[in-house]
Amino acid sequence: MPGSSTVIGAPIPRLEGADKVSGRALYTADVSPPGTLAAKILRSPYAHARIVSIDASAAWQVPGVKAVLTGKDIVGHRWGRFLRDMPVLCWDVVRFVGDRVAAVAAETADAAEQALQLIEVEYEELPAVFDPLEAMQPDAPLLHPDFSEYQDISPEVLIPDTRNGLSRLTWQKGDVDAGFAEADLVLEHTFYIPSRHQGYLEPHAGIVAIDEAGRIQVWTASKSPFGSRNQLAKSLGIQPEQILVHPIYVGGDFGGKGDALDLPIAYFLAKQAGRPVRIIMSYLEELLASNPSHESIITIRTGIKRDGRMVARYLRAIHNTGAYGCMKPLPNVAIGGAVHAGGPYRIDNTFFEAIQVYTNTVPAGFFRAPGGPQVNFAAESHTDLIAQALGMDVAEFRLRNLVEEGDENAVGEKLNGVHARETLEAALQAAHWRDPKPGVNYGRGIAMYERHVGAGPSSAELTVEDDGSVTIISPTIDQGGGIHTVLQQIVSEEMQIPLDQVRVVVGDTDSMPPDQGVGGMRITNANGHAALQAIEELQGKLRERAGEILGAEPEQLSYDEGVFYRSNDGGRTDDGNRALSLAELAAQTADAELRTGRAKVEMPMQRDIACFAAQIAEVEVDPETGHIRVHRFVSAHDVSTVINPIAHQGQIDGGVIQGLGMALTEDLAVEEGRVTSLHLGDYKLPSAADIPELETVLVHSEGGPGPYEAKAIAEMTNCAPPAAVANAIADAVGVRLMELPMTAERVYRALQDK
Amino acid sequence: MSEITLRINGKQHREDVASNRMLVDFLRYDLGLTGTKESCSVGVCGACTVLVDGRMVSSCLTLAISLDGAEVTTVEGLASETGLSKVQESFVKYGGYQCGICTPGQVVSAYALLQENPHPSEDEVKDWMMGNLCRCTGYYKIIESVMKAGGAE
């Protein structure tokens, strides 16, 4: 543990800062290979229809049009992050308003738009279904009758017995029926959470250029270049190695950008035109047809003993997957947030299930702890309702049920390094929980979240350059989280060289082993450990080489601040003949391999190491209008080493405000299959004038799986705010909202109905 | 196509533009000034903010052809040869950005604020900057960056 480090734990500004504030940082839409054409996509105006005919010939009349493509030209090409169930362009059936039907590439985007308007498509409307519960009824229109033909299906996750069912996940512990039988009180509630957009401000963008050798060059707004490469290859039916994805900055992800989405269309257009093709979604298209979060209907039932112990819990989440399952990246083609249905509480008998159902709506994808915010809203609202039914203080009730060191959580994972109680106590204190509220119609609400740190594969390559500086090549692009600066800090710390002597380079998909990209709170852990292992290998090689140069056994050398010393007592000496700097070593080591270290890791998922969040909202409700103002918000987290406090706090700040947006305003409402909020004036992201006073409390912990025992923070921040606000509203004015977002109108109606 | 004459970041330009060319496209695709970003395309998000005659505008709602004779400043024009401007330095130091896509617009807006009001209060910063959306930071560090650039302790 580098307790005295000036690098690890220091507020180091991002290494890419100057590029980002000056406009020099390049994003996909900023790249223009010579001759690049702009492409636009014609989309279905119907939620469910058969394509009777397409006549795209008139599109060629518009000056500047260089390629025209319809689904009929590429029949059978489907795409998906894992499950390939979405046509690259629809050729027979469209399944949501916004489904892709045809595309045009032209000299300008305006020309491409005009050409699209000349394409004639005849549709025969089919019955459509938008509500996931209705879609599960036996007489509902069937979206994918030919489901079994799709590629890459893993049969065990599918649910052929559920109409329009895509996939099902379950978790259980103990005997849930026996648990309920034992309970003195059983409470059940149902919650509704609408679909929301991730709200990254860089719309999806992709460029495909086919070079003279036939190599497919790609730039894409994807946090997972390897994922995008492999998805594109599969949809085209080619080998991934034929594609090179160039690293580039990504303007926000939050789970919504690890896909190849429109890259296959760009490829076919580029091939036809013989020129590079760029597809940038408009924000309207983002809201209409990218991959928002799943709309969810969640029923939760808990059995409680009179003394306040929870003994059984059942949760069923119906997640609306939309028209396709293509946007889910995992083999289970599902969202797993329901695993946290038990929260940080000890419940011995549980059964949780998450069911993904097809409807004629925009395909749903991942959004910062997929399913987590939905399930937490249900579970932590439900927690307050239980406490109130028992006549207990909601904080006391939580304290009574929290997991302790060595306890199992509600899905049977034994937890170590548990700081649930300390985290909640810290939040209560910071929120002045036990003090009187500042005024009438004020309320406070708590919600908690528990989660493990992500893991998985990563790699790193380190080289000592000729000048003695060190370059680390990482396969991971920066989507905003700041991983490159974390890597710079780790290299600086371990190599004992100044930060400015460390360069971070992102490798492309040719030069690095496959990487999963950023996501699921994994990257500091996985990429950080890859760096540590590569450093270890490098240091071994350097020591070997230094020994050769200095004429000593490697173990006779000491190393301090970038210099090897030959010294029998291991101490530092000023004798120049017996010291060797990294630059001197490099100068005498022509073979760069002797000063390069590499590592490829597969970090195990340590589900037993939990992170805890306790968040408390303080709100004021205008009882005449229902208007909610969140005045103050406390976010408490148990953390171990915080490698970069600026980046760490940035995750908390952004996650809390995303969570509050979910709580209060964000709603990708669909009416008759059409998204009603098609621009950012209607779909309201919080602005700088909308944020509450935020107080962060970091509770000391240790033993995280990351470098320097670091835990994780990204998805610890955004799951609990909706329930915290709902609980605060209930505390303020005595109404319980079970539907998001908690608009002023919903509070007003609830007050009227009271 | 019509010819327009304008100054961009202090440099005189004489350019042919189509009537329907938006300023954001003109800057990005005709002049290669890709620091200005486009996101919402309806004037809400502020990613495309530039200064026209010293006042911030949405370049996604401004026709290039309407700027004959105008003085345009983009994010590329804020830094000098000697380095980043004070407000840019502040964004770097205090972490007023994450993914960076909204950052050019944030920086240009903050620069315009400090030109008009060198020592803004926190409420003044929030009121001015609320036209620049950011999904990463929750705004706290953006506000801190602007306040610090404005001399706040």
Place this chain on the structure above:
Amino acid sequence: MIPFDYHAPRTQGEALELLARYGEDAKLLAGGTGLINMMKQNLVQPAALVQLAHIPGLNAIEAANGDIRIGALTTHRQIETSPVIAREVPLLAETYRHVATVRIRNAATIGGGIAHADPMQDPPAALLVLDASVQTASPSGGRTIPLGEFFLDYYETALEPDEMITEIHVPKLPAGAATTFFKFLPRSQDDYATVSVAALLVADEGGTVRDVRIGLGAAGSTPIRASEVEQALLGQRCTPEAFHEAAALVKDAVDPISDVRGSAEYKRDMAEVFTRRALERCWSQAQARKS
């Protein structure tokens, strides 16, 4: 956006000639924040745009004996920050400050906003309450249109195709007038109003209402003057009960639509709440001034 002919006349006369030539196929371009958005969505596809920015003399704020004349090209930001407006008609400064964001207010103009005739906007409610009128120019000489007769429907005004707004006239406030503006923003500070209410109240020494005006935005197909409320209050004593009863009548004056900012029913209820609050705030201002 489809291409169009583009003109940037240097005089009002040239602009009017262009309007006469193109008729309904031309659109005047002021700040562009409304028009360009509509053109980008192909909701309007003019054959020609006539940019007004280079015509001198259209962006001044002038005051004479409390009478205010605001040039059509005066930006929202100019109005918001004008010392003259702050002194003579603080209601306008208060209202324009609430429109969108500084960046939009830098571009959007008073004339352009009115001609755009989006009933979601904030300023018309205040201008209606101020009994403002619109001065136009046209080949036949122009006219003065009371703002109350100006708005016809969503995005429709009394302007003829060959007619342009040159200035907005705001008459001197009645002596002792208290004014206020409420913009109900339950979602975000940067949003259209769920409902907005502008109010003006004049009460005599004894607390009897001598003049009262209520204007509403986002409450129907046009900005609305709630004459029902006004008539009910005229001659009444200023009491919480009187405001309460009169405000309830606003529900008959408004005809809002359901959208992402609330259902029609909710907006109707909120129109009542904010009408009452506007009256109460005006009354407390009037009393504070007296003491």
